[in-house]
Amino acid sequence: MPDQPDNEKILLQRIREGAQDAFKAIYARYNEKIYSLAYHLTRSEVVAEEIVQDVFLKVWMQKETLPEIRDFESWLFILARNYIYTWLKTSARRQAHEMLADDHVSVEPLEVDAAIHRKELENLLREAIRQLSPQQQQVYILFREEQLTREAIAGRLGLSSETVKVHMSRAMRSIRAYITSRTPFTLILFFLLKNLLLFFPAM
């Protein structure tokens, strides 16, 4: 497409006005490239998909400022690169940490209001669960609260194990997007990686 840059400017302008079809067009144009880069560097399908989600969630959330970006493609790839870097860093640290003996840290933890913060986040999580479809909710609750295996959930609900997996993965995605779009801190990624993705195999 020779007129792509101009066409892209129009798309970005329209996204700014909230046009979902324009957003879909931009997504279609770039999502596979970003996925490939993310997968190449993280070697995990789940993580690479998450990065794609985070990148485009960010695009959608800050749609007001998109037309001001001089070179959208570069901007998008810098965003993706930063998310990839953050994942590489946190994952490396986490794994390095797991290899250290626990008593390496001698600082006495005193998390005075841990309970309160936990509650805040749990509230957000509860809201996120509330906006799931009834079936996703059911699957999620059986998995998280009742700690059932995928097979047991399938048996309980009379669904195939494959269907449960699909519901679960949609539920996870949706919860993740709900929370990340409602907290200003990218750090939330840590929490989500550690606590929400238990369903998925570890990297």
Next chain:
Amino acid sequence: MLNERLLYLMDRYVRQQQTEAEMAELRLMLGDKQYEDQVKMLIDQYSAQGLPAYKMREGAGTEILETILETTAPATQGIVRSIRPFRHIWWAAAVVVLCGAGIYLWQRPARVEVAATAASQPGTPGSNKAILTLADGAEVALDDKGNQQIQQGTTAVHQQNGLLQYHGSGDPASVSYNTLYVPRGGQFQLILPDGTKVWLNAASRLKYPTAFSGRSRVVELQGEAYFEVAKRADQPFSVKVNNKEVVEVLGTDFNIMSYTEEVQSVTTLVTGAVKVISGGSQQTLRPGQQALVDEHTGAMTVAPADVDRALAWKTGFFELDNTDLPTLMRQLSRWYDVEIIDQSKGNTVGEFGGRISRTLNLRDVLHVLEQYGVHSRIEDNKVVILSK
């Protein structure tokens, strides 16, 4: 300049040919902030050189797209803050990371202990406390446990724990000024009569009218505060900082750090737009930018901001990024209300990266620093930095 070893290890890794030992070595480098720029550069290179086109799992692409559009559907603009002030993300607060020579200290969330610490004990983390000065000069001490209604003429002020809120528009005919002073070792949240939310950090003071009448809304700040300004197109909001620079805003979220003992004041914009005016010059900031104003000369520069870092205090952290020891110590001094006596004669390690939870006791923070070669001792309300 790219580190050859990093290049080699990354290459082995993306080809999935790495040995366990190489992976461990790569992890150390990836986790080390020192290599951040290089790793990013490498990712850019992979991105530029063209990659194999990996295929997403079937349906995942559409699913992601739908998830984004659905979860943001009733479309909140920008960021919604459901996480309230000072209620930082619990798990992160329990993590202490200090990155030195590739060593990372992590703290696990452990038992939850109820705060039973006496406030007078030196080195106890700061808490919600402030002093409210009313228009007639009367002072009201506010702490975390308070729950009271203060009537001032036609203005009702309500305190609930660490939050002070002004109700109603008040009587514009009888505008008076209140001052909220947060001492060292404190923090407090305030909702102004127009609905603007302000989080005040330790050793900070905000002066504001009990009703906003007239053509603009003006408050005066010393110290550090984060603002979420209520939109009122016909009544611009501005912050006078240390009686010098002025920050003019419409409706927007930003942080101002203006402790006079720091070399510069920093205004960091999160969303919206603000104009910073200092001396004869003015600059308009865009989200993600900050204006740095030299405390002495008033000279201003605009730079990209690390927003998370600028807001770390509000989330419950000291965030360090190439932070030198004196700067870190000044932060500790304000939060733990201690005096710092530096006997090291500049003989301490250079700069720190990472983050420290503000809920830790000072003793624990110093203990962590000890492992990075900073030796110190607590004496009453003083921290003495030793030379070795």
